Amino acid sequence: MTQKAGKAAYHHGDLRKALLEAAERELDEKGIEAFSLRGVAKRAGVSHAAPAHHFKDTAALLTALAAVAAERFYHAMKARQAMARPDPHAQFIASGVGYIDFAVQNPGLFKLMFGSERPKSDDPSLVEHATNGFMVLVKDVADMTRRNPMEVDEGRLDVMAAWGLVHGVANLLVAGRGFVIDALLERDGDAALERLIDRATPPSFRRPSK
Amino acid sequence: MTQKAGKAAYHHGDLRKALLEAAERELDEKGIEAFSLRGVAKRAGVSHAAPAHHFKDTAALLTALAAVAAERFYHAMKARQAMARPDPHAQFIASGVGYIDFAVQNPGLFKLMFGSERPKSDDPSLVEHATNGFMVLVKDVADMTRRNPMEVDEGRLDVMAAWGLVHGVANLLVAGRGFVIDALLERDGDAALERLIDRATPPSFRRPSK
DNA sequence: TGTACATCAGTGAACGCGCGTTCACTGATGTAC
DNA sequence: TGTACATCAGTGAACGCGCGTTCACTGATGTAC
Numbered sequence: 175m176t177q178k179a180g181k182a183a184y185h186h187g188d189l190r191k192a193l194l195e196a197a198e199r200e201l202d203e204k205g206i207e208a209f210s211l212r213g214v215a216k217r218a219g220v221s222h223a224a225p226a227h228h229f230k231d232t233a234a235l236l237t238a239l240a241a242v243a244a245e246r247f248y249h250a251m252k253a254r255q256a257m258a259r260p261d262p263h264a265q266f267i268a269s270g271v272g273y274i275d276f277a278v279q280n281p282g283l284f285k286l287m288f289g290s291e292r293p294k295s296d297d298p299s300l301v302e303h304a305t306n307g308f309m310v311l312v313k314d315v316a317d318m319t320r321r322n323p324m325e326v327d328e329g330r331l332d333v334m335a336a337w338g339l340v341h342g343v344a345n346l347l348v349a350g351r352g353f354v355i356d357a358l359l360e361r362d363g364d365a366a367l368e369r370l371i372d373r374a375t376p377p378s379f380r381r382p383s384k
Numbered sequence: 385m386t387q388k389a390g391k392a393a394y395h396h397g398d399l400r401k402a403l404l405e406a407a408e409r410e411l412d413e414k415g416i417e418a419f420s421l422r423g424v425a426k427r428a429g430v431s432h433a434a435p436a437h438h439f440k441d442t443a444a445l446l447t448a449l450a451a452v453a454a455e456r457f458y459h460a461m462k463a464r465q466a467m468a469r470p471d472p473h474a475q476f477i478a479s480g481v482g483y484i485d486f487a488v489q490n491p492g493l494f495k496l497m498f499g500s501e502r503p504k505s506d507d508p509s510l511v512e513h514a515t516n517g518f519m520v521l522v523k524d525v526a527d528m529t530r531r532n533p534m535e536v537d538e539g540r541l542d543v544m545a546a547w548g549l550v551h552g553v554a555n556l557l558v559a560g561r562g563f564v565i566d567a568l569l570e571r572d573g574d575a576a577l578e579r580l581i582d583r584a585t586p587p588s589f590r591r592p593s594k
Numbered sequence: 595t596g597t598a599c600a601t602c603a604g605t606g607a608a609c610g611c612g613c614g615t616t617c618a619c620t621g622a623t624g625t626a627c
Numbered sequence: 628t629g630t631a632c633a634t635c636a637g638t639g640a641a642c643g644c645g646c647g648t649t650c651a652c653t654g655a656t657g658t659a660c
Contacts, residue, residue: 185622185636205501207417211614221638223615228636232614288559289499291415295560327568328583331576334553334565335584342552343544349498350505355544358537366541373538374545376584395603395655420646431605433648438603442647 190228192218197239201282206290211235233292237300240293243283244303250276251310262317263372263379269310270340270371271364277344284348288341311337318379332378339374343367400438402428407449411492416500421445443502447510450503453493454513460486461520472527473582473589479520480550480581481574487554494558498551521547528589542588549584553577 186192196217200209211232212222229235254272258264277284286293293300315323315332323329346352352359358366396402406427410419421442422432439445461482468478487494496503503510525533525542533539556562562569568576 189636207500207502210612212612220636222613223617223639224637226615285499288555288561289495290417292417324564330564330568331580331583334556334580335549337564338552338556338580339545339549339584340552341556342548342550342554344552345498345555346544346548346551351498354534354540354547358540370541370544370548373541373588374549374586376586378583399603421648422646430603432646433606433650434604436648 186220186224189218189220189224193225193228193235194239194242197235198280198282201239201286202280203282205282206285206292209236233294236286236290237293237297239283240286241297241299241303243280243287244300244307246280246283247273247276247287248303248307248310251307255310262314263375266314266318266336266375266379267368267371269314270336271367273311273340274344274347274367275364277348281348284344288345308337311340315379328378332376335376336379339371343370396428396430396434399428399430399434403435403438403445404449404452407445408490408492411449411496412490413492415492416495416502419446443504446496446500447503447507449493450496451507451509451513453490453497454510454517456490456493457483457486457497458513458517458520461517465520472524473585476524476528476546476585476589477578477581479524480546481577483521483550484554484557484577485574487558491558494554498555518547521550525589538588542586545586546589549581553580 193214197209197214199217200214204210204213211225214235215222215225218224225235229238251269251272254268254275255265258268287304295301312323312333315329315336319329319332321329323333347359355366355370362369403424407419407424409427410424414420414423421435424445425432425435428434435445439448461479464478464482464485465475468474497514505511522533522543525539525546529539529542531539533543557569565576565580572579
């Protein structure tokens with residue numbers, strides 16, 4: 175565990191963590207379609223057989239990375255909300271901006287979470303963090319509409335509308351289809367995303383049912 | 385060109401078309417990540433070297449398929465609109481349902497168009513059909529807001545909101561994240577999507593600026 | 595209609611490549627005494 | 628503190644595989660006369 179600083183150690187110190195970081199870079203730069211375990215090992219500066227000591231196989235590495243991504247994704251949304259006004263609509267906008275911004279800042283992780291079937295989607299850690307993220311949006315809708323949206327048809331439509339909006343914008347930006355608002359983002363940054371979500375908010379989120 | 389029916393012909397007849405159809409099946413069943421040209425040839429019932437006579441390489445095949453997909457995608461939206469009431473909001477809902485339904489019915493093609501970097505995105509045919517599809521949404525927003533949305537910031541936000549909504553819902557359904565409304569879709573079919581888009585329509589689409 | 599011949603659209607073998615994974619190994623580290 | 632030894636975490640060679648692509652070939656088709 176104690177690694178001599180400045181000396182190339184035979185043992186790495188924390189190769190597991192280094193492999194996850196290397197895998198993230200690999201995803202961002204080569205994309206899921208061209209992702210390879212040997213490429214990850216190369217980025218981490220170890221032989222291509224080294225990862226086997228930390229991950230059973232490639233799917234296990236990608237699953238662990240997806241779980242880390244889901245956790246960071248959740249915290250990115252919560253961090254935005256912590257800095258925003260506490261009223262329900264501002265909280266919704268904050269988590270939405272966090273959702274989209276996370277995707278733009280971490281395109282590889284975002285595509286891994288939502289666009290790939292390689293991570294094992296039933297991994298307990300992945301499920302836990304993904305559920306946390308989903309519940310942020312559900313709570314946003316619940317607070318805006320003052321009911322549990324998952325209990326009624328209209329509420330479910332509201333959740334899907336909220337999720338679809340932020341997920342769609344995130345996907346379009348990540349996929350290089352953001353030309354419609356690229357200039358606005360360039361000029362105004364996150365404020366443009368806030369205006370976008372504000373403008374796109376449907377009436378049912380503003381006029382809560384009794 | 386004239387192929388004897390019932391007899392295994394040495395020449396295929398229209399292998400190019402058959403390869404595109406086989407590639408679509410390959411995409412739907414194996415996904416982009418596992419797509420292979422040899423798999424396509426096998427599905428089409430020809431040797432793995434045969435495609436080279438019709439497509440320069442794998443990217444060329446995928447590009448041609450993406451162009452076909454974009455054209456069908458456009459026509460799916462237009463067909464929905466032709467059956468809907470002519471008022472702007474009904475037209476928007478119709479094209480949105482067409483967008484989402486196309487994705488659900490053709491997940492492989494949808495992912496190819498929006499989630500892959502393998503098709504050459506500057507292919508003239510692909511660009512043409514993709515632009516046609518985009519313009520449907522722009523026209524929807526233009527008709528609802530009674531202005532050219534691409535000329536003002538707010539209009540661009542409106543276009544992104546409209547596109548993001550339908551694109552996000554489509555993506556979530558295709559990615560197997562549709563659990564929020566799966567039961568509704570099962571019960572009501574496309575009508576559930578109509579209600580979703582109707583409910584998610586922001587005020588700016590209903591109260592056109594002067 | 596018949597024949598010679600060019601062209602087209604397939605076949606199947608072969609190539610080199612990068613991949614994931616396995617394996618025997620070895621250097622580094624941690625621990626018992 | 629020193630030593631023996633077990634365990635851990637790397638290395639590098641090797642495996643078999645499926646891939647895209649190339650190549651010489653050949654059967655089928657179309658055309659000129």
